[in-house]
């Protein structure tokens with residue numbers, strides 16, 4: 001028996017709720033909300049697989065609801081389709097830039113609503129499946145967190161056997177929350193892809209490895225690289241990302257999007273742990289942020 005997927009329908013007009021519920025209830029479990037606040041509460045509690053969201057609502061409109069959904073880690077991945085009587089191209093663009101996956105105009109055609117709902121649920125399922133089997137991050141298409149964990153263990157053991165240095169960097173996009181608030185989550189996603197691409201391009205040797213660690217955080221693993229060499233690579237990456245000249249008018253450190261990197265190097269032995277290397281790199285990242293961001297800080301080799 002398969003469990004029905006859950007769809008949250010948000011609309012301030014009872015009539016629309018009834019029509020959409022009737023349309024969807026044969027194939028899906030339908031959750032209803034008649035205001036933005038109710039929608040946020042139900043989305044967080046019941047984690048739907050998809051949300052159909054009205055834009056024009058009193059108090060909190062659909063755009064605000066979408067922004068709030070994207071802020072909450074529990075709901076940020078849930079695909080949102082706008083269903084609205086606003087028919088302007090700017091309205092549609094605004095919705096898509098904020099991170100909606102689709103836009104359906106009212107009065108809607110029931111068959112089209114059903115078809116689009118089905119497509120987006122399928123895309124979401126496939127994306128989750130891909131992430132779980134391919135070890136790739138669905139957004140940036142570089143390795144994901146789990147992939148990094150495996151590689152880190154492997155390289156650690158190899159470096160210990162060969163008594164070679166292993167360098168680890170953690171990169172964080174500066175003022176990324178402000179970036180999303182300013183430009184929308186759709187643009188934010190595009191920018192994360194660009195950052196991933198720039199990092200990958202700057203890592204020249206086949207053993208170098210980067211992964212999206214989560215959110216706007218990336219990790220960089222450089223085997224057989226001492227602290228001096230790794231620091232240079234990290235600085236190159238910082239500069240390359242700023243040189244992309246991605247506008248960030250709400251950053252306090254540059255007119256462009258910038259990143260901070262913290263890193264550390266160790267020749268692994270029985271006495272050191274992977275944890276220590278990671279935590280040291282993380283502390284350096286924290287210090288880089290404290291020191292004004294837009295920089296790479298590398299710890300001397302841990303001894």
Ligand SMILES: [Mg+2]
Nearest residue numbers: 012054056057
């Ligand atoms: Mg309405």
